[in-house]
Amino acid sequence: MVKIRKIINELDPYIPGRSIKEIASEYSLQKEDIIKLGSNENPLGPSPRAIEAIKGELDLISQYPESGLRDLKEEIAKYSGVSAQEVIIGGDGADEIIDVLGKTFLDPGCEFIVPLPSYMYYEFTLRTHGAIPVYGRWDVEENKLDVESVLGAITPETRLIFLCSPNNPTGGLIDKEDIETILSSTDALVVVDEAYFEFSGVNNIDLIDKYENLFILRTFSKVMGLAGMRIGYGLSNPRIIEYMHRVKPVFSLTNLSHIAALATLRDTDYLEESTRVSVESREFLYEKISRINHLKVFKSKANYLLVDVRKTGMNSSQIAKKLLEKGIIVRDCKSFKGLDDYWIRVSVGTIPEDERFIEVLQNILNES
Numbered sequence: 001m002v003k004i005r006k007i008i009n010e011l012d013p014y015i016p017g018r019s020i021k022e023i024a025s026e027y028s029l030q031k032e033d034i035i036k037l038g039s040n041e042n043p044l045g046p047s048p049r050a051i052e053a054i055k056g057e058l059d060l061i062s063q064y065p066e067s068g069l070r071d072l073k074e075e076i077a078k079y080s081g082v083s084a085q086e087v088i089i090g091g092d093g094a095d096e097i098i099d100v101l102g103k104t105f106l107d108p109g110c111e112f113i114v115p116l117p118s119y120m121y122y123e124f125t126l127r128t129h130g131a132i133p134v135y136g137r138w139d140v141e142e143n144k145l146d147v148e149s150v151l152g153a154i155t156p157e158t159r160l161i162f163l164c165s166p167n168n169p170t171g172g173l174i175d176k177e178d179i180e181t182i183l184s185s186t187d188a189l190v191v192v193d194e195a196y197f198e199f200s201g202v203n204n205i206d207l208i209d210k211y212e213n214l215f216i217l218r219t220f221s222k223v224m225g226l227a228g229m230r231i232g233y234g235l236s237n238p239r240i241i242e243y244m245h246r247v248k249p250v251f252s253l254t255n256l257s258h259i260a261a262l263a264t265l266r267d268t269d270y271l272e273e274s275t276r277v278s279v280e281s282r283e284f285l286y287e288k289i290s291r292i293n294h295l296k297v298f299k300s301k302a303n304y305l306l307v308d309v310r311k312t313g314m315n316s317s318q319i320a321k322k323l324l325e326k327g328i329i330v331r332d333c334k335s336f337k338g339l340d341d342y343w344i345r346v347s348v349g350t351i352p353e354d355e356r357f358i359e360v361l362q363n364i365l366n367e368s
């Protein structure tokens with residue numbers, strides 16, 4: 001029999017958010033009647049300029065993409081306030097960059113630290129490199145990183161430390177002082193995941209010049225409205241970036257993703273409007289959910305809200321299923337380590353989508 005690596009048998013499957021197409025067929029619904037609040041995407045859709053740019057270049061799909069991506073690196077550098085040698089771009093989103101971090105920095109048996117609960121893909125992908133996850137703690141009630149838990153988890157084997165800010169799924173930010181404390185307590189590479197930084201108005205770019213062990217991870221999947229094009233990027237000092245380029249898949253960013261990314265970065269009106277709409281919608285949704293009996297919602301600096309449903313008499317899977325039957329997709333958080341069976345994460349939609357969600361949720365709770 002064909003032999004597979006031991007770790008492949010041991011992996012817990014990664015459970016991603018569900019798509020509109022899947023839910024439409026599973027629940028016999030029309031696609032137009034489904035509201036997707038499960039994957040923290042941009043409710044406004046992509047930039048019209050990105051669509052226009054792609055349409056104009058469709059014949060490029062017969063050609064291999066560029067691997068140097070100079071113009072896009074320069075545009076990302078300008079957007080981020082760094083230089084182009086400090087940028088690496090991933091063609092399967094920020095998820096690809098996480099894998100490249102693993103390939104570059106993790107030998108089998110090395111450790112990486114993840115506070116729980118946080119983004120589950122770090123552990124999922126890095127374990128395949130034979131590395132060992134060591135857990136810190138995110139204090140959910142305070143929505144704050146337990147910095148001591150991270151410092152206490154550092155050993156001579158630690159190679160990577162993941163700090164997600166705003167944290168997925170809780171929405172809280174990590175204080176810059178806490179990030180600096182961790183950076184200066186270790187030689188490991190500290191990865192600050194800023195996938196949602198635009199919604200928080202806070203970033204940690206200023207620390208790149210100060211700490212050679214800082215890596216900032218970002219994506220075009222959230223405020224930039226390009227989740228389906230799979231574009232992520234990382235920012236760090238040129239030495240780290242150069243090492244990572246040695247192992248990054250050469251052609252992973254497709255021609256069309258390249259074009260869409262450039263057009264979106266240049267569409268500053270779209271980016272401002274997208275940020276404004278999601279932030280307004282987040283505050284609206286927070287207010288509405290906090291008024292519903294038996295639900296506890298947490299303040300968030302991202303484009304989603306974490307909700308504790310335990311007092312409703314239902315668990316997260318039961319509520320998520322009832323919402324799905326009515327065409328609303330939210331994230332059942334039971335697959336997040338560090339959370340039990342009573343949490344859902346709701347992405348912010350447009351205000352009319354939020355209103356429909358609240359109405360349906362209220363009806364479900366009234367009926368139970």
Ligand SMILES: Cc1ncc(COP(=O)(O)O)c(C=O)c1O
Nearest residue numbers: 093094095119168195219221232
């Ligand atoms: C915190 C965080 N980091 C990284 C990613 C990966 O983003 P991408 O779509 O670019 O792979 C996500 C996606 O949801 C995320 O929530």
